[in-house]
Amino acid sequence: MENKLHQARSRFIAEWGALGSAWGINRSMASIHARLLVAPDPMTADELMDDLELSRGNTSTNLRELVAWGLVRQVAVKGERRQFFLAEKEPWRIFVTIVRERLRRELDPALETLEDVAAMSEGLEGREAEEFHRVVTGMAGFIRTVRGLARRLVGSESSTLAGLARVLS
Amino acid sequence: MENKLHQARSRFIAEWGALGSAWGINRSMASIHARLLVAPDPMTADELMDDLELSRGNTSTNLRELVAWGLVRQVAVKGERRQFFLAEKEPWRIFVTIVRERLRRELDPALETLEDVAAMSEGLEGREAEEFHRVVTGMAGFIRTVRGLARRLVGSESSTLAGLARVLS
DNA sequence: CCGTACTTTCGGGATAAACTGAAAGTATGG
DNA sequence: CCATACTTTCAGTTTATCCCGAAAGTACGG
Structure with a gap:
């Protein structure tokens, strides 16, 4: 079951990345966006990094880009020091x-x-x-x-x- | 006078190339398209090549791509052996x-x-x-x-x- | 303020895409 | 059917972009 979700999610992320590439968006940015899109809760940079196997720097840069585009925003989670990111889903x-x-x-x-x-x-x-x-x-x-x-x-x-x-x- | 045209044309071609790049079209293809767009008559591969300073191979490949897209077509000019290319202008x-x-x-x-x-x-x-x-x-x-x-x-x-x-x- | 947890920056390396130029291929007129 | 004019292919090189990871930066809690 878990496995099916992982599989579907990977395909979704890959496809979103491909679409992005065709439209001048780099793969990392599109992948991060895709991952956040299907997350039920905000995620941290670290979670994204591990999940997508991207470097810390790359993750940080592209998150910032996504925020600049207005597709993702940072949210504060009470009692948490690190930043959480949340994608617009509509x-x-x-x-x-x-x-x-x-x-x-x-x-x-x-x-x-x-x-x-x-x-x-x-x-x-x-x-x-x-x-x-x-x-x-x-x-x-x-x-x-x-x-x-x-x-x-x-x-x-x-x-x-x-x-x-x-x-x- | 000639000079002004050249200048304007170069800017146009460069801008078209930049626009293309942002949308996943390579620069050569966009340049060739731009050059053909503003040509009063069909042009040969050689003319384009010289004008845009592209290699023969690059010119040939991208002309073919443009034809495949349906943005450019080949026209036969009577008494001429080589192919001429004409862009859709509307x-x-x-x-x-x-x-x-x-x-x-x-x-x-x-x-x-x-x-x-x-x-x-x-x-x-x-x-x-x-x-x-x-x-x-x-x-x-x-x-x-x-x-x-x-x-x-x-x-x-x-x-x-x-x-x-x-x-x- | 100091230590720690977290984030950003950035030089250099990796990768992929674009481009070149020469050689091979094609076709046309003589 | 040969010579020549023209076109395409493709192996190798260049260029642009992306990405890594370490080091520097920032700010928060204690």
């Missing part, structure tokens, strides 16, 4: 957090550069320059629209999924 | 292609495993096992819903962005 909130952070960290700077570049190429002459300007401007506009939609989508705390489902059907 | 179509491919390559397998793991932990007893089952099941359900929505979103060839905008406002 899928919609996890999703919203990730989308928000990625918009902020990656899309916003990219969009700024793109609009910069579009402006730089304004009014240049020649086939190449004209096509460049046309494409970059179009791309920037599209991304700006997507960002706006994404922001509204993740703007509300409660799930907009049901609403979306209605529209797209 | 932002909405690019977006749809990428979303479709990533759903298929990453989300689908992940969801399958997740549902597997959820089934494995069905009926196990104990706090840990019960929480595990609860969380994994919830997660799988959520992802299934998201996938369904995404599929519908990218199901139509023409942009659904306008429709979305209406709903989310």
Whole structure:
């Protein structure tokens, strides 16, 4: 019985790690996140370290990252000196957090550069320059629209999924 | 003038590469894609190679990948022996292609495993096992819903962005 | 404040991914 | 069917990233 749980948990952690890798999240961070997700109670860095066979340093660094992302928070347990970590478990909130952070960290700077570049190429002459300007401007506009939609989508705390489902059907 | 174009183009290519990296696409592939995006005419592997200072092998491999993704296609130019490559330039179509491919390559397998793991932990007893089952099941359900929505979103060839905008406002 | 329990930092090593360049492969025009 | 122009493959190298573990740092309880 215990064994079945361990087996399922390992697969879950491995799969979460793989998904993370495909999206630019490192394996340790994804593993720690996965482990915390399925823990009924907050865990300490030491427990995670032993469970996932990661080094102390690695565990510490990635826990900090997860806290910075807002996916995990530190909780104080009365009468305990060490820190405990607790993951957000509600899928919609996890999703919203990730989308928000990625918009902020990656899309916003990219969009700024793109609009910069579009402006730089304004009014240049020649086939190449004209096509460049046309494409970059179009791309920037599209991304700006997507960002706006994404922001509204993740703007509300409660799930907009049901609403979306209605529209797209 | 020529110079301004070059400068803007370099920045665009670099930015596209950075964006790609953050999303698990390698830099060469993203650079080639960016270069083709802003080209008024189809380009050959050699032109790309010189322009981006990549090796022949790297260029060839990543062009093939881009074709496999459906973001670039080969076109025949009359009276020319070598192959020319042309990128899809419409932002909405690019977006749809990428979303479709990533759903298929990453989300689908992940969801399958997740549902597997959820089934494995069905009926196990104990706090840990019960929480595990609860969380994994919830997660799988959520992802299934998201996938369904995404599929519908990218199901139509023409942009659904306008429709979305209406709903989310 | 001192000792101890806990956490973070960081230089160096390991690993994996990306990239190169040359050789092998393919196909087309003459 | 040969020569040549072009493309792909692949073994080896480089590069970037991740990860380890020890040492330094921090703060709490007594």
